[in-house]
Amino acid sequence: MIDFLVIGGGVAGLSAAAKLSEHGAVTVLERESNVGYHASGRSAAMFEETYGLPSTIALNRASKHWHLDVAGARGTPRGLMLLGSDGNEDAFAHDMKAMAMARMGFDEARGLIPVLNPDTVTQTAYHAEAWDIDTDAVLQRFIKIIRGNGGQVVTDAAVTAIAGTAQGWQVTAGETYNTRQIVNAAGAWADEVAKLAQVHPIGLQPMRRSMARVAAPEGHNPAKWPMLFGPGETWYAKPDAGALLISPADEEPVAPMDAWAEDMTLAEGIARYEAHVTTSVTRMLSNWAGLRSFSPDRNLCLGASERPGFWWCAAQGGYGFQTAPAASQLIADLITGAPSELDRDTIAALDPARFR
Known part of the structure; x- marks a missing residue:
């Protein structure tokens, strides 16, 4: 028994x-x-203490010591950068407050991410308290x-x-x-x-989320870049072993399955990322999708x-x-x-x- x-x-x-x-x-x-x-x-x-509903944040906070000190994530700092553009000021302000971020000047932000586009990125905020898992x-x-x-x-x-x-x-x-x-x-x-x-x-309800792994911008090593995301979690990008992971942060309701990514969904995520930088994605290395299941x-x-x-x-x-x-x-x-x-x-x- x-x-x-x-x-x-x-x-x-x-x-x-x-x-x-x-x-x-x-x-x-x-x-x-x-x-x-x-x-x-x-x-x-990623481990980000302020990400989620209040009950999720309570679980995050109760898990922080384990991730950082027991499992060793403290040695892999990543940081988060929020990028705003014309038209999403309200969503930017909401996310910045919810995730306890601080405004950052564009020049300082571009010091961390050299490919940021000054013509499209109108607001930046940063939070150092995020780690790779x-x-x-x-x-x-x-x-x-x-x-x-x-x-x-x-x-x-x-x-x-x-x-x-x-x-x-x-x-x-x-x-x-x-x-x-x-x-x-x-x-x-x-x-x-x-x-x-x-x-x-x-x-x-399982929700499909898609991910593209793309080559890093030519001439740049993104290893120390923070994770980037758009207000309202409309897209995000994260360094990954010399490349970049890019997602449109999609949430498509599906039945339980071995999920896969659709080409148009991946293209949408890449386009949202490209709208904030001065370089184009030249090569997709791989892609996949997973299910995030919600009550x-x-x-x-x-x-x-x-x-x-x-x-x-x-x-x-x-x-x-x-x-x-x-x-x-x-x-x-x-x-x-x-x-x-x-x-x-x-x-x-x-x-x-x-x-x-």
């Missing part, structure tokens, strides 16, 4: 399993052949903890049936697993997993379902890596009955009961 069966091998599931492995026997089931295959493997890989290292750290505590991570294990038993649950995923508790961390498929267990779905109110869903022993760890909506340390601690605290360091309002905002 397994104490905790976690369905989903992305950052949400692996972090929850790592915390729960301190309290009992844990097994993680991942439907794909590799962990972190979908959303977790297609992350922009080594997403693979984070996943492997959680796996090491799970295995070190006697747990296991099983891949190629798509869940096809869930039934309640006198002791808890029986889950079919090729093999049969008997467990006392289930943690549903199935990402875009979390509602489908819930239905198998006859648990009321939360109304999860109806865009808060994460962390907590109990209406059926005893079935727990939600879902609706990360693009904040999975940022929030994972604190989100997984909250799941472990709720399941084991330990007091949480998070305030009651935050816990209530995250409680899946709000959708029942």
Whole structure:
């Protein structure tokens, strides 16, 4: 009998399993052949404390020490720069305030990003408190903890049936697993997993987000450039191993799937970036898309379902890596009955009961 069966091998599931492995026997089931295959493997890989709704920011703040000092992100500073142009002054002011940024003069901004276009960039703001995350290292750290505590991570294990038993649950995923508790961390498929267990779905909506990896501007090394983004999160660009990642920050509602990027969507993101710089994108190196899955109110869903022993760890909506340390601690605290360091309002905002 397994104490905790976690369905989903992305950052949400692996972090929850790592915390729960301190309290009992844990097994993680991942439907794909590799962990972190979908959303977790297609992350922009940033930690920004002020990014998200209030409940998300609370999780970010509770996760900050882990990311910066335990996982070592403090050694990889990135910074954020907001670029405004004529017509988006209100959105610029909103984002600058929401993300605790400070206005920066154009000359100073161009000192950081030499390709900024003085004819189109009318406002700039900067925030140094943002760091790169080594997403693979984070996943492997959680796996090491799970295995070190006697747990296991099983891949190629798509869940096809869930039934309640006198002791808890029986889950079919090729093999049969008997467990006392289930943690549903199935990402875009979390509602489908819930239905198998006859648990009321939360109304999860996967949203496709596309990314192009392009060659750096000729004659420039962007390694130390901050991440760039447009007001209202209409696009962003981020250095990546000598190249640039560019996204139109699209949110297209789709069914759970292995997402792919569409050419016109990628072109739109590149055009939005090019409108703010003096150089053109000459070569696309690769592209992909991932799914950011949101609850109806865009808060994460962390907590109990209406059926005893079935727990939600879902609706990360693009904040999975940022929030994972604190989100997984909250799941472990709720399941084991330990007091949480998070305030009651935050816990209530995250409680899946709000959708029942």
